[in-house]
Amino acid sequence: MMRWKKISDAVVRRLPLYLRVLEEAHQSGETKLMSSHELGERAGVSPALVRKDLAWFGEFGKQGVGYEVGYLREELRKILNLDREIRIGLIGVGSLGHALVRYNQQRYAEDSHFNLHIVALFDNDPSKVHRQLDGMLIHPIDALAEVTKQERLQMAIVTVPAAAAQQVADRCVEAGIRAILNFAPAKLVVPAGVYLANADVSLEMQRLAYYLGE
Amino acid sequence: MMRWKKISDAVVRRLPLYLRVLEEAHQSGETKLMSSHELGERAGVSPALVRKDLAWFGEFGKQGVGYEVGYLREELRKILNLDREIRIGLIGVGSLGHALVRYNQQRYAEDSHFNLHIVALFDNDPSKVHRQLDGMLIHPIDALAEVTKQERLQMAIVTVPAAAAQQVADRCVEAGIRAILNFAPAKLVVPAGVYLANADVSLEMQRLAYYLGE
DNA sequence: TAGATTGTTAATCGATTAACAATC
DNA sequence: TAGATTGTTAATCGATTAACAATC
Numbered sequence: 001m002m003r004w005k006k007i008s009d010a011v012v013r014r015l016p017l018y019l020r021v022l023e024e025a026h027q028s029g030e031t032k033l034m035s036s037h038e039l040g041e042r043a044g045v046s047p048a049l050v051r052k053d054l055a056w057f058g059e060f061g062k063q064g065v066g067y068e069v070g071y072l073r074e075e076l077r078k079i080l081n082l083d084r085e086i087r088i089g090l091i092g093v094g095s096l097g098h099a100l101v102r103y104n105q106q107r108y109a110e111d112s113h114f115n116l117h118i119v120a121l122f123d124n125d126p127s128k129v130h131r132q133l134d135g136m137l138i139h140p141i142d143a144l145a146e147v148t149k150q151e152r153l154q155m156a157i158v159t160v161p162a163a164a165a166q167q168v169a170d171r172c173v174e175a176g177i178r179a180i181l182n183f184a185p186a187k188l189v190v191p192a193g194v195y196l197a198n199a200d201v202s203l204e205m206q207r208l209a210y211y212l213g214e
Numbered sequence: 215m216m217r218w219k220k221i222s223d224a225v226v227r228r229l230p231l232y233l234r235v236l237e238e239a240h241q242s243g244e245t246k247l248m249s250s251h252e253l254g255e256r257a258g259v260s261p262a263l264v265r266k267d268l269a270w271f272g273e274f275g276k277q278g279v280g281y282e283v284g285y286l287r288e289e290l291r292k293i294l295n296l297d298r299e300i301r302i303g304l305i306g307v308g309s310l311g312h313a314l315v316r317y318n319q320q321r322y323a324e325d326s327h328f329n330l331h332i333v334a335l336f337d338n339d340p341s342k343v344h345r346q347l348d349g350m351l352i353h354p355i356d357a358l359a360e361v362t363k364q365e366r367l368q369m370a371i372v373t374v375p376a377a378a379a380q381q382v383a384d385r386c387v388e389a390g391i392r393a394i395l396n397f398a399p400a401k402l403v404v405p406a407g408v409y410l411a412n413a414d415v416s417l418e419m420q421r422l423a424y425y426l427g428e
Numbered sequence: 429t430a431g432a433t434t435g436t437t438a439a440t441c442g443a444t445t446a447a448c449a450a451t452c
Numbered sequence: 453t454a455g456a457t458t459g460t461t462a463a464t465c466g467a468t469t470a471a472c473a474a475t476c
Contacts, residue, residue, distance in 0.1 A: 010467065016420035020399065035433065044401055047433095048469055055435055063434040064476040080420055081427045088419075099313035100415065107416070116419050154426055155419070179422040181415075185234065187258055195425040197418045201314065201395075202321070204411045205302075205330050205369070206230035206294055208393040211409040212368055213295045224443065249457065261457095262445055269459055277458040278452040 011053050015080055017043040018050065022073040023113075035066040082115050089120040089153040089177070091168050092160035093128055093138055096183060097121075100157060101134055120151045141171060148175040155179040162186040169196075225267050229294055231257040232264065236287040237327075249280040296329050303334040303367040303391070305382050306374035307342055307352055310397060311335075314371060315348055334365045355385060362389040369393040376400040383410075 021042040025031055036047040036054075043050070054060055054072075057079055061067045077083045088104075090097055104118045121138045123129060129140045139147050147153070156172045158165055158180060165184035172180055179195045182188050185203065190196050235256040239245055250261040250268075257264070268274055268286075271293050275281045291297045302318075304311055318332045335352045337343060343354045353361050361367070370386045372379055372394060379398035386394055386408075393409045396402050399417065404410050 008467075012424050013421055015424065016417045017401070019420065020401075020417070037433085042401070046469070048471095049467090051433090051435065052468080059435070061434050062476055063474065064432045066433065079424070079427075081423045082420060086423055086426065095313040095316045099309040102309045103415070114416075116416065116423065155422060178426055181418055181422060187231070187234075187256070195422055197422050199413065199415060199418055201317070201413060202328075202330065203230045203234070204395055204413055206233065206296060207227055208369060208395060208409055208411050209295045209300055209330065210226050210229065210293070212300065212392055213293075222443075251457085260445070262447095263443090265457090265459065266444080273459070275458050276452055277450065278456045280457065 007056055011056060014043070014045055014049075014053055015076060017045065018053070019073065019076045019080065019082075022069055022076065025069050026073050032069055033066045034069050034072075036061070039067065077113075085115045085117055086155060087120075087151055087153050088116060088118045088155045088157060089122060089144070089148065089151070090118050090157040090159065091122040091141060091144070091172070092158060092164075092184075093121050093123040093125075093133060094159060097123075097157070097159035098133065100159065101136075105134060116155075118157070120147050120153060122147075141168065144171050145175040148177060153177060155181070158182045158184055158188075160184060221270055225270060228257070228259055228263075228267055229290060231259065232267070233287065233290045233294065233296075236283055236290065239283050240287050246283055247280045248283050248286075250275070253281065291327075299329045299331055300369060301334075301365055301367050302330060302332045302369045302371060303336060303358070303362065303365070304332050304371040304373065305336040305355060305358070305386070306372060306378075306398075307335050307337040307339075307347060308373060311337075311371070311373035312347065314373065315350075319348060330369075332371070334361050334367060336361070355382065358385050359389040362391060367391060369395070372396045372398055372402075374398060 036050040040047040040050040060072050060075055101118050107114050108117050121136050122141050123138050124141050128138050131138050156177045158168055160168050162184045165186040166188055169188045173194050181197050183199050185200050235253055250264040254261040254264040274286050274289055315332055321328050322331050335350050336355050337352050338355050342352050345352050370391045372382055374382050376398045379400040380402055383402045395411050397413050399414050
Protein backbone atom coordinates (compact mmCIF):
# COMPACT_ATOMS: atom_id res chain seq x y z
CA MET A 1 0.00 0.00 0.00
CA MET A 2 1.29 3.47 -0.80
CA ARG A 3 1.94 5.20 2.46
CA TRP A 4 1.77 8.73 3.83
CA LYS A 5 4.77 10.54 5.19
CA LYS A 6 6.55 9.10 8.17
CA ILE A 7 4.13 8.38 11.01
CA SER A 8 5.66 8.33 14.48
CA ASP A 9 5.53 5.16 16.51
CA ALA A 10 3.75 7.04 19.31
CA VAL A 11 0.84 7.52 16.91
CA VAL A 12 0.86 3.93 15.64
CA ARG A 13 0.72 2.61 19.21
CA ARG A 14 -2.56 4.40 19.81
CA LEU A 15 -4.35 3.20 16.68
CA PRO A 16 -5.09 -0.27 18.09
CA LEU A 17 -6.55 1.40 21.20
CA TYR A 18 -8.95 3.38 19.05
CA LEU A 19 -9.80 0.29 17.04
CA ARG A 20 -10.61 -1.66 20.19
CA VAL A 21 -13.05 1.01 21.37
CA LEU A 22 -14.69 1.14 17.95
CA GLU A 23 -14.96 -2.66 17.71
CA GLU A 24 -16.69 -2.76 21.09
CA ALA A 25 -19.12 0.00 20.17
CA HIS A 26 -19.73 -1.55 16.76
CA GLN A 27 -20.40 -5.04 18.05
CA SER A 28 -22.66 -3.94 20.87
CA GLY A 29 -24.40 -1.60 18.41
CA GLU A 30 -24.67 1.00 21.16
CA THR A 31 -24.01 3.96 18.94
CA LYS A 32 -23.57 4.91 15.30
CA LEU A 33 -21.59 8.08 15.99
CA MET A 34 -18.72 8.86 18.31
CA SER A 35 -16.99 12.16 19.04
CA SER A 36 -13.27 12.51 19.61
CA HIS A 37 -14.20 13.22 23.22
CA GLU A 38 -15.91 9.90 23.77
CA LEU A 39 -13.40 7.92 21.73
CA GLY A 40 -10.58 9.56 23.66
CA GLU A 41 -12.28 9.03 26.99
CA ARG A 42 -12.68 5.32 26.32
CA ALA A 43 -9.19 4.87 24.90
CA GLY A 44 -7.46 6.93 27.56
CA VAL A 45 -6.29 9.66 25.18
CA SER A 46 -7.12 13.39 24.99
CA PRO A 47 -9.72 14.42 22.36
CA ALA A 48 -7.26 16.73 20.60
CA LEU A 49 -4.76 13.93 20.25
CA VAL A 50 -7.40 11.57 18.86
CA ARG A 51 -8.21 14.09 16.13
CA LYS A 52 -4.57 14.77 15.39
CA ASP A 53 -3.70 11.08 15.19
CA LEU A 54 -6.55 10.34 12.79
CA ALA A 55 -5.77 13.42 10.69
CA TRP A 56 -2.44 11.84 9.66
CA PHE A 57 -4.38 9.34 7.61
CA GLY A 58 -7.25 11.36 6.21
CA GLU A 59 -10.50 13.11 7.11
CA PHE A 60 -12.81 10.57 8.70
CA GLY A 61 -15.15 12.78 10.69
CA LYS A 62 -17.90 15.32 10.08
CA GLN A 63 -17.75 18.72 11.76
CA GLY A 64 -20.43 19.20 14.36
CA VAL A 65 -21.25 15.48 14.28
CA GLY A 66 -18.29 13.23 15.06
CA TYR A 67 -17.05 9.97 13.57
CA GLU A 68 -19.25 7.25 12.13
CA VAL A 69 -18.32 4.18 14.18
CA GLY A 70 -18.59 1.55 11.47
CA TYR A 71 -16.78 3.63 8.88
CA LEU A 72 -13.90 4.70 11.11
CA ARG A 73 -13.52 1.11 12.30
CA GLU A 74 -13.19 -0.09 8.73
CA GLU A 75 -10.70 2.61 7.84
CA LEU A 76 -8.58 1.87 10.90
CA ARG A 77 -8.61 -1.82 10.03
CA LYS A 78 -7.27 -0.94 6.58
CA ILE A 79 -4.61 1.37 8.01
CA LEU A 80 -3.45 -1.37 10.39
CA ASN A 81 -3.56 -3.99 7.61
CA LEU A 82 -6.12 -5.92 9.62
CA ASP A 83 -8.65 -6.09 6.80
CA ARG A 84 -7.13 -9.33 5.54
CA GLU A 85 -5.61 -12.37 7.22
CA ILE A 86 -2.09 -11.96 8.59
CA ARG A 87 -0.35 -15.31 8.77
CA ILE A 88 1.98 -15.83 11.71
CA GLY A 89 4.63 -18.40 12.61
CA LEU A 90 5.40 -19.17 16.25
CA ILE A 91 8.89 -20.35 17.13
CA GLY A 92 9.44 -22.11 20.43
CA VAL A 93 6.58 -24.30 21.53
CA GLY A 94 7.17 -24.25 25.30
CA SER A 95 4.41 -23.55 27.75
CA LEU A 96 4.26 -19.86 26.87
CA GLY A 97 4.26 -20.57 23.13
CA HIS A 98 1.57 -23.18 23.56
CA ALA A 99 -0.56 -20.80 25.64
CA LEU A 100 -0.30 -18.12 22.96
CA VAL A 101 -1.34 -20.59 20.26
CA ARG A 102 -4.41 -21.65 22.22
CA TYR A 103 -5.30 -18.06 22.99
CA ASN A 104 -4.94 -17.11 19.34
CA GLN A 105 -6.94 -20.06 18.05
CA GLN A 106 -9.78 -19.29 20.41
CA ARG A 107 -9.83 -15.60 19.51
CA TYR A 108 -9.58 -16.35 15.79
CA ALA A 109 -12.44 -18.83 15.99
CA GLU A 110 -14.71 -16.61 18.06
CA ASP A 111 -14.25 -13.39 16.15
CA SER A 112 -14.46 -13.61 12.38
CA HIS A 113 -12.89 -10.16 12.06
CA PHE A 114 -9.81 -11.02 14.10
CA ASN A 115 -7.38 -11.55 11.26
CA LEU A 116 -4.19 -12.33 13.14
CA HIS A 117 -3.65 -16.05 12.74
CA ILE A 118 -0.90 -18.36 13.97
CA VAL A 119 -0.68 -20.97 11.21
CA ALA A 120 2.76 -22.55 11.66
CA LEU A 121 4.80 -23.83 14.60
CA PHE A 122 8.54 -24.37 14.95
CA ASP A 123 10.76 -25.93 17.58
CA ASN A 124 14.11 -27.72 17.71
CA ASP A 125 13.33 -30.07 20.58
CA PRO A 126 13.40 -33.62 19.10
CA SER A 127 10.55 -34.64 21.38
CA LYS A 128 8.37 -32.00 19.72
CA VAL A 129 9.48 -31.78 16.09
CA HIS A 130 7.14 -33.50 13.60
CA ARG A 131 4.47 -33.91 16.30
CA GLN A 132 1.06 -32.30 16.11
CA LEU A 133 -0.05 -29.54 18.47
CA ASP A 134 -3.59 -28.17 18.38
CA GLY A 135 -3.96 -29.43 14.84
CA MET A 136 -0.67 -27.99 13.58
CA LEU A 137 2.53 -29.81 12.71
CA ILE A 138 5.65 -28.64 14.57
CA HIS A 139 8.43 -27.95 12.06
CA PRO A 140 12.16 -27.93 12.79
CA ILE A 141 13.57 -24.40 12.86
CA ASP A 142 15.69 -25.30 9.82
CA ALA A 143 12.47 -25.39 7.82
CA LEU A 144 11.73 -21.74 8.59
CA ALA A 145 12.57 -20.31 5.15
CA GLU A 146 10.73 -23.05 3.31
CA VAL A 147 7.59 -22.98 5.46
CA THR A 148 7.53 -19.17 5.46
CA LYS A 149 7.27 -19.29 1.69
CA GLN A 150 4.75 -22.14 1.57
CA GLU A 151 2.51 -20.70 4.24
CA ARG A 152 3.06 -17.05 3.24
CA LEU A 153 4.07 -16.09 6.79
CA GLN A 154 4.48 -12.37 7.40
CA MET A 155 5.01 -12.21 11.13
CA ALA A 156 6.82 -14.31 13.74
CA ILE A 157 6.31 -14.77 17.46
CA VAL A 158 9.52 -15.74 19.23
CA THR A 159 9.07 -17.75 22.44
CA VAL A 160 12.42 -19.52 22.63
CA PRO A 161 14.92 -19.19 25.54
CA ALA A 162 16.92 -15.94 25.64
CA ALA A 163 20.13 -17.63 24.54
CA ALA A 164 18.57 -18.77 21.25
CA ALA A 165 16.51 -15.69 20.49
CA GLN A 166 18.97 -13.67 18.40
CA GLN A 167 19.81 -16.68 16.28
CA VAL A 168 16.13 -17.37 15.68
CA ALA A 169 15.52 -13.71 14.82
CA ASP A 170 18.33 -13.87 12.26
CA ARG A 171 16.70 -16.90 10.67
CA CYS A 172 13.37 -15.09 10.56
CA VAL A 173 14.92 -12.10 8.79
CA GLU A 174 16.66 -14.44 6.34
CA ALA A 175 13.34 -16.11 5.62
CA GLY A 176 11.77 -12.77 4.75
CA ILE A 177 9.69 -12.19 7.88
CA ARG A 178 9.01 -8.46 8.27
CA ALA A 179 7.67 -8.26 11.84
CA ILE A 180 8.77 -10.06 15.00
CA LEU A 181 7.08 -10.17 18.37
CA ASN A 182 9.74 -11.17 20.88
CA PHE A 183 8.90 -12.71 24.27
CA ALA A 184 12.48 -13.74 25.12
CA PRO A 185 14.28 -11.63 27.73
CA ALA A 186 16.94 -10.52 25.26
CA LYS A 187 17.62 -7.41 23.20
CA LEU A 188 17.32 -8.42 19.57
CA VAL A 189 19.01 -6.65 16.70
CA VAL A 190 17.27 -6.64 13.32
CA PRO A 191 18.03 -4.73 10.13
CA ALA A 192 16.06 -1.67 9.03
CA GLY A 193 12.83 -2.66 7.36
CA VAL A 194 12.17 -5.41 9.89
CA TYR A 195 9.96 -4.38 12.79
CA LEU A 196 10.35 -5.62 16.30
CA ALA A 197 8.03 -5.49 19.29
CA ASN A 198 9.10 -6.61 22.72
CA ALA A 199 6.77 -8.42 25.08
CA ASP A 200 9.26 -9.30 27.78
CA VAL A 201 7.13 -10.07 30.81
CA SER A 202 9.90 -9.88 33.40
CA LEU A 203 10.90 -6.42 32.16
CA GLU A 204 7.37 -5.20 32.77
CA MET A 205 7.28 -6.78 36.21
CA GLN A 206 10.59 -5.16 37.10
CA ARG A 207 9.32 -1.80 35.99
CA LEU A 208 6.20 -2.17 38.13
CA ALA A 209 8.35 -3.16 41.11
CA TYR A 210 9.87 0.31 41.04
CA TYR A 211 6.59 1.87 42.07
CA LEU A 212 6.20 -0.39 45.10
CA GLY A 213 8.87 1.72 46.79
CA GLU A 214 6.87 4.93 46.67
CA MET B 215 11.91 4.13 51.05
CA MET B 216 12.28 7.90 50.88
CA ARG B 217 12.15 8.86 47.25
CA TRP B 218 13.69 11.52 45.04
CA LYS B 219 11.61 14.02 43.13
CA LYS B 220 9.22 12.76 40.50
CA ILE B 221 10.97 10.42 38.08
CA SER B 222 9.35 10.16 34.65
CA ASP B 223 8.04 6.83 33.47
CA ALA B 224 10.29 7.04 30.41
CA VAL B 225 13.26 6.85 32.77
CA VAL B 226 11.82 4.03 34.88
CA ARG B 227 11.21 1.94 31.76
CA ARG B 228 14.91 1.98 30.91
CA LEU B 229 16.19 0.96 34.33
CA PRO B 230 15.36 -2.75 33.86
CA LEU B 231 17.20 -2.65 30.51
CA TYR B 232 20.32 -1.37 32.24
CA LEU B 233 19.92 -3.94 35.00
CA ARG B 234 19.68 -6.76 32.46
CA VAL B 235 22.93 -5.72 30.79
CA LEU B 236 24.67 -5.45 34.17
CA GLU B 237 23.34 -8.83 35.35
CA GLU B 238 24.68 -10.46 32.19
CA ALA B 239 28.09 -8.84 32.53
CA HIS B 240 28.18 -9.59 36.24
CA GLN B 241 27.25 -13.26 35.90
CA SER B 242 29.61 -13.94 33.02
CA GLY B 243 32.30 -12.03 34.94
CA GLU B 244 33.48 -10.54 31.64
CA THR B 245 34.22 -7.10 33.01
CA LYS B 246 34.42 -5.20 36.28
CA LEU B 247 33.92 -1.77 34.72
CA MET B 248 31.52 -0.44 32.15
CA SER B 249 31.28 2.97 30.53
CA SER B 250 28.00 4.69 29.70
CA HIS B 251 28.95 4.04 26.07
CA GLU B 252 29.09 0.28 26.46
CA LEU B 253 26.08 0.10 28.78
CA GLY B 254 24.12 2.23 26.35
CA GLU B 255 25.26 0.24 23.35
CA ARG B 256 24.11 -3.02 24.93
CA ALA B 257 20.83 -1.61 26.23
CA GLY B 258 19.97 0.27 23.04
CA VAL B 259 20.17 3.73 24.61
CA SER B 260 22.48 6.71 23.93
CA PRO B 261 25.41 7.17 26.36
CA ALA B 262 24.23 10.64 27.36
CA LEU B 263 20.82 9.32 28.26
CA VAL B 264 22.31 6.50 30.33
CA ARG B 265 24.24 9.04 32.39
CA LYS B 266 21.27 11.34 32.74
CA ASP B 267 18.95 8.50 33.80
CA LEU B 268 21.35 7.26 36.46
CA ALA B 269 22.05 10.79 37.70
CA TRP B 270 18.44 11.05 38.89
CA PHE B 271 19.26 8.56 41.61
CA GLY B 272 22.82 9.45 42.63
CA GLU B 273 26.43 9.42 41.49
CA PHE B 274 27.36 5.86 40.70
CA GLY B 275 30.34 6.31 38.37
CA LYS B 276 33.91 7.55 38.49
CA GLN B 277 35.07 10.18 36.00
CA GLY B 278 37.58 8.85 33.53
CA VAL B 279 36.78 5.28 34.57
CA GLY B 280 33.13 4.35 34.20
CA TYR B 281 30.71 2.38 36.36
CA GLU B 282 31.66 -0.58 38.56
CA VAL B 283 29.42 -3.37 37.27
CA GLY B 284 28.74 -5.14 40.56
CA TYR B 285 28.09 -1.93 42.44
CA LEU B 286 25.79 -0.34 39.87
CA ARG B 287 23.89 -3.61 39.58
CA GLU B 288 23.29 -3.65 43.33
CA GLU B 289 22.19 -0.03 43.37
CA LEU B 290 19.80 -0.55 40.49
CA ARG B 291 18.35 -3.57 42.23
CA LYS B 292 17.68 -1.40 45.29
CA ILE B 293 16.14 1.39 43.19
CA LEU B 294 13.82 -1.12 41.50
CA ASN B 295 12.99 -2.78 44.84
CA LEU B 296 14.39 -6.03 43.50
CA ASP B 297 16.78 -6.55 46.41
CA ARG B 298 14.11 -8.44 48.35
CA GLU B 299 11.37 -10.87 47.39
CA ILE B 300 8.28 -9.39 45.77
CA ARG B 301 5.30 -11.64 46.32
CA ILE B 302 2.80 -11.85 43.49
CA GLY B 303 -0.71 -13.21 43.09
CA LEU B 304 -1.95 -14.46 39.72
CA ILE B 305 -5.65 -14.26 38.97
CA GLY B 306 -7.05 -16.37 36.16
CA VAL B 307 -5.44 -19.76 35.81
CA GLY B 308 -6.14 -20.40 32.13
CA SER B 309 -3.47 -21.56 29.73
CA LEU B 310 -1.74 -18.17 29.67
CA GLY B 311 -1.83 -17.86 33.45
CA HIS B 312 -0.51 -21.37 33.85
CA ALA B 313 2.31 -20.69 31.39
CA LEU B 314 3.31 -17.56 33.28
CA VAL B 315 3.37 -19.50 36.56
CA ARG B 316 5.61 -22.17 35.10
CA TYR B 317 7.88 -19.61 33.52
CA ASN B 318 8.15 -17.72 36.79
CA GLN B 319 8.80 -20.81 38.87
CA GLN B 320 11.58 -21.90 36.56
CA ARG B 321 13.22 -18.49 36.52
CA TYR B 322 12.87 -18.12 40.29
CA ALA B 323 14.42 -21.54 40.89
CA GLU B 324 17.30 -21.04 38.44
CA ASP B 325 18.33 -17.56 39.46
CA SER B 326 18.62 -16.91 43.20
CA HIS B 327 18.64 -13.15 42.56
CA PHE B 328 15.37 -13.13 40.63
CA ASN B 329 13.10 -11.89 43.37
CA LEU B 330 9.78 -11.70 41.57
CA HIS B 331 7.76 -14.63 42.86
CA ILE B 332 4.24 -15.81 42.09
CA VAL B 333 3.09 -17.31 45.39
CA ALA B 334 -0.71 -17.39 45.15
CA LEU B 335 -3.25 -18.38 42.50
CA PHE B 336 -6.88 -17.38 42.10
CA ASP B 337 -9.69 -18.47 39.82
CA ASN B 338 -13.47 -18.69 39.94
CA ASP B 339 -13.91 -21.78 37.77
CA PRO B 340 -15.37 -24.47 40.07
CA SER B 341 -13.32 -27.11 38.26
CA LYS B 342 -10.16 -25.30 39.35
CA VAL B 343 -10.87 -23.76 42.75
CA HIS B 344 -9.35 -25.61 45.72
CA ARG B 345 -7.25 -27.76 43.36
CA GLN B 346 -3.46 -27.71 43.34
CA LEU B 347 -1.43 -26.34 40.45
CA ASP B 348 2.36 -26.60 40.38
CA GLY B 349 2.35 -27.01 44.13
CA MET B 350 0.04 -24.06 44.80
CA LEU B 351 -3.57 -24.08 45.92
CA ILE B 352 -6.01 -22.23 43.68
CA HIS B 353 -8.13 -19.87 45.77
CA PRO B 354 -11.55 -18.46 44.85
CA ILE B 355 -11.35 -14.80 43.83
CA ASP B 356 -13.49 -13.96 46.85
CA ALA B 357 -10.50 -14.89 49.00
CA LEU B 358 -8.34 -12.19 47.41
CA ALA B 359 -8.32 -9.76 50.34
CA GLU B 360 -7.71 -12.47 52.90
CA VAL B 361 -4.93 -14.23 50.98
CA THR B 362 -3.29 -10.92 50.04
CA LYS B 363 -2.90 -10.20 53.74
CA GLN B 364 -1.80 -13.71 54.69
CA GLU B 365 0.68 -14.04 51.86
CA ARG B 366 1.77 -10.39 51.91
CA LEU B 367 1.06 -10.00 48.19
CA GLN B 368 2.22 -6.72 46.66
CA MET B 369 1.58 -7.28 42.98
CA ALA B 370 -1.08 -9.01 40.87
CA ILE B 371 -1.01 -10.54 37.42
CA VAL B 372 -4.42 -10.49 35.75
CA THR B 373 -5.01 -13.22 33.19
CA VAL B 374 -8.80 -13.42 33.23
CA PRO B 375 -11.07 -12.80 30.21
CA ALA B 376 -11.55 -9.15 29.19
CA ALA B 377 -15.11 -9.03 30.50
CA ALA B 378 -14.00 -9.88 34.05
CA ALA B 379 -10.79 -7.83 34.14
CA GLN B 380 -12.08 -4.52 35.54
CA GLN B 381 -13.98 -6.29 38.29
CA VAL B 382 -10.89 -8.29 39.22
CA ALA B 383 -8.77 -5.13 39.20
CA ASP B 384 -11.24 -3.47 41.56
CA ARG B 385 -10.93 -6.39 43.94
CA CYS B 386 -7.15 -6.17 43.78
CA VAL B 387 -7.23 -2.48 44.68
CA GLU B 388 -9.65 -3.20 47.51
CA ALA B 389 -7.30 -5.87 48.80
CA GLY B 390 -4.44 -3.37 48.92
CA ILE B 391 -2.48 -4.52 45.86
CA ARG B 392 -0.32 -1.63 44.63
CA ALA B 393 0.78 -2.88 41.18
CA ILE B 394 -1.15 -4.77 38.51
CA LEU B 395 0.17 -6.41 35.35
CA ASN B 396 -2.79 -6.79 33.02
CA PHE B 397 -2.88 -9.32 30.18
CA ALA B 398 -6.57 -8.94 29.41
CA PRO B 399 -7.48 -6.98 26.27
CA ALA B 400 -9.30 -4.30 28.23
CA LYS B 401 -8.52 -0.81 29.43
CA LEU B 402 -8.46 -0.91 33.21
CA VAL B 403 -9.09 2.05 35.46
CA VAL B 404 -7.35 2.16 38.82
CA PRO B 405 -7.06 4.95 41.40
CA ALA B 406 -3.94 7.09 41.82
CA GLY B 407 -1.32 5.27 43.83
CA VAL B 408 -2.01 1.95 42.11
CA TYR B 409 0.26 1.23 39.17
CA LEU B 410 -0.79 -0.56 36.05
CA ALA B 411 1.22 -2.15 33.27
CA ASN B 412 -0.40 -3.52 30.16
CA ALA B 413 0.81 -6.64 28.46
CA ASP B 414 -1.96 -7.05 25.92
CA VAL B 415 -0.51 -9.36 23.29
CA SER B 416 -3.07 -8.67 20.59
CA LEU B 417 -2.50 -4.93 20.88
CA GLU B 418 1.20 -5.47 20.17
CA MET B 419 0.44 -7.73 17.24
CA GLN B 420 -1.95 -5.16 15.81
CA ARG B 421 0.67 -2.47 16.12
CA LEU B 422 3.22 -4.63 14.31
CA ALA B 423 0.70 -5.34 11.56
CA TYR B 424 0.76 -1.63 10.69
CA TYR B 425 4.33 -1.90 9.48
CA LEU B 426 3.57 -4.79 7.15
CA GLY B 427 1.98 -2.23 4.83
CA GLU B 428 5.15 -0.27 4.29
C1' DT C 429 -30.08 29.35 12.35
C1' DA C 430 -27.62 27.90 16.72
C1' DG C 431 -24.87 24.41 18.64
C1' DA C 432 -21.48 21.17 18.22
C1' DT C 433 -17.39 19.13 16.64
C1' DT C 434 -13.88 18.51 13.25
C1' DG C 435 -9.24 19.47 11.16
C1' DT C 436 -5.33 22.30 11.76
C1' DT C 437 -2.15 25.81 13.37
C1' DA C 438 0.33 27.92 17.14
C1' DA C 439 1.89 27.43 21.94
C1' DT C 440 3.54 24.56 25.43
C1' DC C 441 5.56 20.95 27.53
C1' DG C 442 8.79 17.25 28.15
C1' DA C 443 12.37 14.25 26.66
C1' DT C 444 16.70 13.56 24.26
C1' DT C 445 21.09 15.10 22.59
C1' DA C 446 25.18 17.94 22.48
C1' DA C 447 28.71 20.03 24.85
C1' DC C 448 31.93 20.67 28.40
C1' DA C 449 33.90 21.56 33.00
C1' DA C 450 35.20 18.58 36.69
C1' DT C 451 38.02 14.93 37.98
C1' DC C 452 39.57 10.19 38.30
C1' DT D 453 50.70 14.11 33.54
C1' DA D 454 47.62 12.87 29.50
C1' DG D 455 43.55 10.50 28.34
C1' DA D 456 39.12 9.19 29.36
C1' DT D 457 34.64 9.48 31.14
C1' DT D 458 31.42 11.22 34.40
C1' DG D 459 27.69 14.52 35.97
C1' DT D 460 25.29 18.49 34.47
C1' DT D 461 23.79 22.48 31.89
C1' DA D 462 22.19 24.44 27.57
C1' DA D 463 20.33 23.48 22.96
C1' DT D 464 17.45 20.80 20.20
C1' DC D 465 14.01 17.98 18.95
C1' DG D 466 9.49 15.91 19.06
C1' DA D 467 5.06 15.13 21.04
C1' DT D 468 0.97 16.94 23.31
C1' DT D 469 -2.28 20.50 24.30
C1' DA D 470 -4.81 24.72 23.50
C1' DA D 471 -7.26 27.44 20.51
C1' DC D 472 -10.12 28.47 16.75
C1' DA D 473 -11.79 28.93 11.92
C1' DA D 474 -14.39 25.97 9.01
C1' DT D 475 -18.55 23.62 8.51
C1' DC D 476 -21.94 20.05 9.33
